[in-house]
Amino acid sequence: MVIMIDGSTPFDSTDAALSDPSYRAALVDLFGVLAYGELVAFERLAADAAMAPRVEDKAALAGMATSEYRHFLSLKDRLSDLGVDPNEAMEPFRQPIDEFHAHTKPADWLEGLVKAYVGDGIGTDFYREISAFVDPASRELVLDVCEDLGQSAFAVDRVRSAIAADPRVAGRLALWGRRLVGEALSQAQRVAADRDALSALLVGGADRPGVDLAEIGRMLARLTDNHTRRMQELGLAA
């Protein structure tokens, strides 16, 4: 349970929450960034499938990609339910997400797998944290689209095998993991600066208290710890 600065807890009722226009705007941003992220995750997993050396790996990655597309559809439907055009809701996030991916194009199949695991891992951890600040129905949707589709076990297996076969790849992939985090943070910062309603979900707005600084510190610590754990699972230094 997250406790806000004024001692209250975040929204318990979806209907009450949605009557607040700045909260609605924040939700539209949240679902918009998630929806565009899922659409691009679909494209990226499909591109990883195209790089896969074995046909069974292609099929596995294609299957994960289609699940990301299902997530995209759920978010798109929810945006329509909120009375907004899904394309307009996604638009503000195209540039930061496209730039993140343009700056982190995997050079090969292994870099693609590390990106799918480590990059998406930080993203979904972050959205799970955010889900504590939204109404129950929205929380359920966010947690649903953040489910692990099997990428994790798949990436850990393939990356560890590759390192076992040639230990030199570990150094290159560890550097790659660090670059992914750096790029993700720089784009996240940009989104936070540009999208007031979205940031206000976390830090509070004119008529809604946010969490205190200590809680934000703990959240960042959790994100960092999880990232380090994921890198270790891959057999990489964080």
Add this chain to the structure above:
Amino acid sequence: MVIMIDGSTPFDSTDAALSDPSYRAALVDLFGVLAYGELVAFERLAADAAMAPRVEDKAALAGMATSEYRHFLSLKDRLSDLGVDPNEAMEPFRQPIDEFHAHTKPADWLEGLVKAYVGDGIGTDFYREISAFVDPASRELVLDVCEDLGQSAFAVDRVRSAIAADPRVAGRLALWGRRLVGEALSQAQRVAADRDALSALLVGGADRPGVDLAEIGRMLARLTDNHTRRMQELGLAA
């Protein structure tokens, strides 16, 4: 109804057909080439989605790609039902299909659309023709995975709009369409030469009559006519 050289018609019963080992081998080849083709069609439509300038086009193409993946799963399941490893059944077709796509990488979004419409059009027309030579249950599966997923209307709309906006693109895309056909034929020829069981479906084998030459001529004429019609629908000279 296709009439064979000896006056008989192709298989009426799936069970009777499957008891013939060379027919089974042909089916495994047919489903193998279709399955790998669908998997790559998935990857390619996803790559087209990544090139789409508008987010609603991305979403539309991603949806078509996931339908190709469903087709792939149906074929994979049928191969398993036939008692073969789907990956092994696909393996002989990886190289010709991968080479076709390596030689016909779309330079932009419009070339991708023309390829999805014209290239897949020839492919599915050909498999529909082949479906006349297989047992009823197999025919149903082949026709099912050859269904148009909406690519056609989508491609025609977008390509015609692009030509209306800039008539010069028509010349480039017409050349591109011709190159696609040339590459497709050269890879098809290679598959026909390498896979005796598959070719025997059409031209007959040791203990099974094939169609006569006049029928093959009519089939090629139908494939060519349909191709010309598709190019015209796009607003391109065939």
